[in-house]
Amino acid sequence: MEFFIDLATVRNITRQEEAQAREEIAGIGAIGAYQQSLRRHDERLARASDASTLACKAGCSWCCHFSVDIRPVEAFNILEHMQIVFSAEQRDSLAQQMVANSKILGHLDDMQRMQHTLKCPFLMQDKCGIYEARPQTCRNYHATNSAGCQQSYEEPDNLDIAPEFAPLVYQSGGAHVDAFSKAIQDAGYDHAAYELNSAMTELLADPVGIRQRFDTRMPAFTGIQGTEVALEFFELDE
Numbered sequence: 001m002e003f004f005i006d007l008a009t010v011r012n013i014t015r016q017e018e019a020q021a022r023e024e025i026a027g028i029g030a031i032g033a034y035q036q037s038l039r040r041h042d043e044r045l046a047r048a049s050d051a052s053t054l055a056c057k058a059g060c061s062w063c064c065h066f067s068v069d070i071r072p073v074e075a076f077n078i079l080e081h082m083q084i085v086f087s088a089e090q091r092d093s094l095a096q097q098m099v100a101n102s103k104i105l106g107h108l109d110d111m112q113r114m115q116h117t118l119k120c121p122f123l124m125q126d127k128c129g130i131y132e133a134r135p136q137t138c139r140n141y142h143a144t145n146s147a148g149c150q151q152s153y154e155e156p157d158n159l160d161i162a163p164e165f166a167p168l169v170y171q172s173g174g175a176h177v178d179a180f181s182k183a184i185q186d187a188g189y190d191h192a193a194y195e196l197n198s199a200m201t202e203l204l205a206d207p208v209g210i211r212q213r214f215d216t217r218m219p220a221f222t223g224i225q226g227t228e229v230a231l232e233f234f235e236l237d238e
């Protein structure tokens with residue numbers, strides 16, 4: 001599908017976000033910087049001129065039945081949020097669901113994983129249970145008609161479905177995430193994508209060890225690798 005790229009907006013976001021993220025990573029560390037960056041991310045999405053056309057709303061959860069990839073900083077932020085909003089029993093239940101989902105997804109290759117529907121463990125009563133800490137991928141959803149999302153859910157192996165979307169929300173969110181990822185990458189931290197269930201299972205089992213690996217610039221997780229996406233919006237700025 002062809003659409004107009006607002007290069008001025010993309011360049012503004014990538015330059016501003018990369019500079020600010022670099023400064024914050026150096027000052028308060030990668031995880032604190034990510035938490036600051038999330039606020040700007042939400043503001044940029046809300047400011048996109050087509051944000052009012054989004055169909056995404058509480059109770060619509062077709063997209064929450066597909067595998068989600070996260071980066072280590074996102075996993076640490078989710079863990080911190082889980083400690084605040086969930087009881088020990090809820091965390092145990094979530095951990096069990098993540099172990100079960102990891103076993104299913106661990107047998108699939110990248111394409112099969114993309115085409116496999118599986119409820120996200122954080123989807124609770126049709127709402128995101130970690131909404132404030134939800135991954136960047138989930139924040140960047142940009143559908144303007146839920147019919148396409150529903151069809152994708154009902155026909156997960158049909159790759160010809162092209163849900164209608166808000167191009168400026170897509171570009172604003174993509175540019176922001178690319179710029180923050182570039183800053184994390186340049187600081188030497190693991191910025192690889194990992195499958196959410198697999199990464200969170202590892203993190204819940206060994207939060208101290210995983211944090212040590214991340215802080216010493218080693219690969220944080222050993223489980224299911226996510227699908228790497230090029231920093232496409234960042235490259236538009238070059």
Ligand code: SF4
Pocket residue numbers: 063064065068120121122123124127128129130131134135138
């Ligand atoms: S983290 Fe939240 S928004 Fe993302 S897929 Fe899971 S329930 Fe949906």
